[in-house]
Amino acid sequence: MTKEDGGRRGRAGLDRRSLLGGAAGVGGTLLAAAGGARAEEAAIPAELPEWSRYLGPGVDDEPYGKPSKYEAHVIRRNVEWLTASTESSVNFTPLPWLNGIITPNGVFFERHHGGRAEIDPTKHRLLIHGLVEKPLVYTMEDIKRLPCEDRIWFLECAANGGMEWRGAQLNGCQYVRGMIGCAQWTGVRLKTLLERSGLKPNAKWVLAEGADASALTRSFPIEKALDDAFVAYAQNGEALRPGQGYPLRLILPGWEANMSVKWLRRIEVGDAPWYTRWETSKYTDLLPSGKAYKFTWVQEANSVITWPAPEHKVDGPGQYMIRGLAWSGRGRIVRVDLTFDGGKNWVTAPLQEPILPKALTRFYYPWRWDGSSVIIASRAIDETGYVQPTITQLRNARGRNSIYHNNAIITWLVNSSGEVENVQVA
């Protein structure tokens, strides 16, 4: 076999430090000559970096790993003035620092109504009852014995962007659209559970109840229950996190996430909606007439530019990558348009694979900034042909009194200093 120092000899007699020193010399000259583009401006360090000189921690010190200490800013944040208590409140996914379509479980937004329930899975039960032939109670082990599937779906709070209906303009992408996340879920179709119990002929509606202190309950039609409704026990490979309903949550794909009841303990089948507080006094869209839409479940097509965003400063003129997300509760995203002049002209951004129904879709777009003040925005179009509206269009239809279902185009002003502001135009 080759000697241990084979690799060293392969480097034409140069040792590690002299090689790098030499490269610094060569590079320094060439790079200075090249000028302009960013890579050339950096200086090659003549010394090895400190972390190359010492052994790092071994493989036994982080049985469950964590991010680098240099990423401590990539966290969920809440807004103190938004709610009376932190137990009935929300924290926001740090979208401006994320890439891809998978939201890491550690920063997936949370919306609780009675705090984050902490459940012993061996004691958790799911009851299926009401207009069924055979009420059944399941342990978690029972549920894991049933036919299961993986699905990648987003979950978005109905109130995502809700603070902007009346004109408040939170200066942060995290706050403006951070009540969303996307994960690969593993679990059982609700249809499988209902079929095991047997639906009675008058079964028309379903109620889901959570085991948290708020006993959150929502009604939904049997058609959704027998379509893609899902009971999940895993998220991005591992068990659900407590903040996402551990050990079991409902998922109603594409619908407002409040209906994807966490800590799921009870499914009741009935012949009419229950009109719980979470579908009457809350989670309804108040119109200018004082009336409210009865049910508005679907999260319509939406998008946001996550870089640049108010959390970032654009570091001088030059080449950048626009980063953004689009999604629709009605299916696949088919197109995302971008504007760099406040909506006068639009270009189409390529979409990253995979493009999945009711999942986040990622777009990246190269952008050369000339240093002048520009208003940038994205708009999503889904497979139904629906085009993400402007805030003016939404207000014309629904006034300013709503909290929910604000899927208006978001406009960022990049000013000439490179700072990014949330502005509302059109």
Added chain:
Amino acid sequence: MTKEDGGRRGRAGLDRRSLLGGAAGVGGTLLAAAGGARAEEAAIPAELPEWSRYLGPGVDDEPYGKPSKYEAHVIRRNVEWLTASTESSVNFTPLPWLNGIITPNGVFFERHHGGRAEIDPTKHRLLIHGLVEKPLVYTMEDIKRLPCEDRIWFLECAANGGMEWRGAQLNGCQYVRGMIGCAQWTGVRLKTLLERSGLKPNAKWVLAEGADASALTRSFPIEKALDDAFVAYAQNGEALRPGQGYPLRLILPGWEANMSVKWLRRIEVGDAPWYTRWETSKYTDLLPSGKAYKFTWVQEANSVITWPAPEHKVDGPGQYMIRGLAWSGRGRIVRVDLTFDGGKNWVTAPLQEPILPKALTRFYYPWRWDGSSVIIASRAIDETGYVQPTITQLRNARGRNSIYHNNAIITWLVNSSGEVENVQVA
């Protein structure tokens, strides 16, 4: 608007506790009568569970979330006797407790040769030099300005399953195949970086070097560099974890993960391989003749049943879901077969979407266990037509002296007590 107690009235006058008490009575009778299948055997709790009675923690206590305390067993584990130190060692992904195809970053296996480097990203540099027209040095900010993509790929250590070549049979799915993970990566094609520097006509090979204390270096052909070779800065949405090369790693999709150099600091272009220690004394396949294959980079088709597995006990006769993973470094998995009689008969398992090239593919399969002793196994077939071999076929070709590239079919014995053992048959 509807009163706050609307939901309560909707429940036909029943309060929460009496409703559940009633259900318990009804369910108890019906469930006892139904008998047999698992769900019926559980008793409905008459009392609300304790976590329904108190407010849980608010939304500000876990800016970066963590798993439930009841999931403390789902961790990376290392094997103390396997290596002389923990700095040059490996920990294993806890496959038997995972679902889907996304490996959470917290439990993604690690293999370090000089410990886990902990790098300040503002001081990190990537040098591109050698047979290029223009050597360049990049900061992390420079790299994030370049055209980027998302890709879902597995990374598997060449030594995955390596302890079994000579007959050792580790009694754990985590140890037998846990040197693998799969993630959505975000970054830049290596081709983009090389084109910016300009390849010289005699550019035939590429060397990648890590900034860790081992300065791990590997050679690979220019064809791979210009095909799907990738420089990643994000994993499952967030920045790479330190154990995965933060802030920057190479990825050579489908190839042994040792070549996907972590903490990437240098790319050198040359006209011949460097024959570093990690491609000569290590990471080569020793044959019975005493010679070794020169380069064996591709991770061939492989699979493993993750449930049942030695870490789990099958809890009596009844219905279960077989869970497993398949993958191939050559492209997509097209079929996974399962046997329940030690390889005499095989059935095909449905595959879960998405089925992506060089990514983990998940299969679930319903299985009724009659309580007798059975030997179960999976075998993967990829889009090239390659069929995962038996350990006998591998040993006939390559003897027993290798450490690397053991993709043999794994056979679990489920004995009549429900315990699962790792056995080698055929």
